[in-house]
Amino acid sequence: MASWNSFPLEITYEVLGWAAFLSWSISFYPQVMLNFRRKSVVGLNFDFVVLNLTKHSSYLIYNACLYFSSAIQNQYYEKYGYEQMIPVAANDVAFSIHAVFLTAITLFQIVIYERGTQTVSKITIGIVSAVWFFAAVCVFIALPNQSWLWLISIFNSIQVFMTVIKYIPQAFMNFARKSTDGFSIGNILLDLSGGVASYGQMVVQSIDQDSWVNFYGNIGKTLLSLVSIFFDIIFICQHYILYPHKKAQVSSKLTEEGKEPLVKSSESDHPQSENV
Template identity: 70%
Template sequence: MASWNTIPMEITYEALGWIAFLSWSISFYPQVILNFRRKSVVGLNFDFMVLNVTKHTSYLIYNATLYFSSTVQRQYFEKYGFGQMIPVAANDVAFSVHVTLLTIYLLFQISIYEKGDQTISKITILIIAAVWLFAGVCFFIALQTNSWLWLISIFNMIQVFMTTIKYTPQVFMNFKRKSTEGFSIGYILCDFSGGLANYAQMTVQSLDQNSWINFSGNMGKVLLSLISMFFDVIFMCQHFLLYSTRKVKLHSETSIGKEPLLIKSCDYPELENV
């Protein structure tokens, strides 16, 4: 296993890793707090959350196995070279454990708070069932062939697939409602920061080792950052540009005469359909 060439690079790598951990981990708390204060999950897409649980569970399996299993590490070195570094850091494992527990807690909030007419779609249920069935088949194949690196790579690709599709329901829900009310923008801002730090961390490791195998050896982590940041930009545009000043007109008698009174619909949810 390779060692660091320079101490400053190693320190920078560790610092960026824990910045990513804090940003991604903290990102879930604004949504948890928002749900608690409103005692409602209206505006938070249930498909997004269910897909998110599967995504983070898969990522936890990948990170924890590659970080702790000597067998999987040996297979990694045999494939990519014994002079390379394992592309999973302690912060990756800590993040996966923490965020998986948080997403499960968010599902608990969905089960106890006011939810309106929102439900989990049938297509999401089918996707989840198909993904775990596929993972089960791959497990038995790996059991017969001792291909454990291949198996956790499958879980890494599952998390990439789930990352690609999980944001879509929330994007369309915001578009349909013409509002981001109920969906925390704090989550998105922290998520974007975590993606930047994560990508920067991998770049620092590659520069120190003078090799970009770190990226090809953990393409799932690369795609996780890029895809998340892409959708984060969409959410920021929705929140700050498209739906930030949505107003409804109410005609009211004033001392001056009949003039339109502008009221933000996000301040008065009952006016959404006026």
């Protein structure tokens, strides 16, 4: 088994790892708190949450199996070499557990709070159903030869796929509404910090081992960081640059026709005199 060559780099690796864990973990709370304060989830895209739950569940399966299973670790060493280090750290497992729990809470908020006419799209339901059916088929394929590393790599690929597509509904919704109201920017800023720290952690490990195997040996973690950073930048541009003066104020009441809650632009926030 490989070991660290530099103690300072090992410490840096741990610090960056737990910094990513804290940033990513805390990033879930601004949205949960915003939903709780408003008693409404209008403005939060439901497809984003459902896809996110599938993504984090798949990532938890991958991280937990590779971190705790000696059989899977042996298959990893046989494929990439015994001089390599397992690319999953304790903070990765801790983050995944926490992410699944908080995403489930957000989904529960969608059920109990005001949501207007928003629903989970049939496309998302179809994607999620197809993904889990595909995963179940892969389990049966892996059983005869006990191809566990291959199997968890499937779950890692699933989380990469879900990471790529999960942000799209929210980004498009912000664009269509010309507003980021109801979607917490605090979540995005913390997510960006976590992505940068996670990528930095992998760079530190590669420098210490003088090998870049951990990047393609754990391609899921690599793409997770890069894709998250890419979309976080998009959301930050939407919030601070594209729609800074057009943040919508969403009424907590539905129209009499049961349509979407009324949305008033910030320009109408200033009261005007009325004729008596």
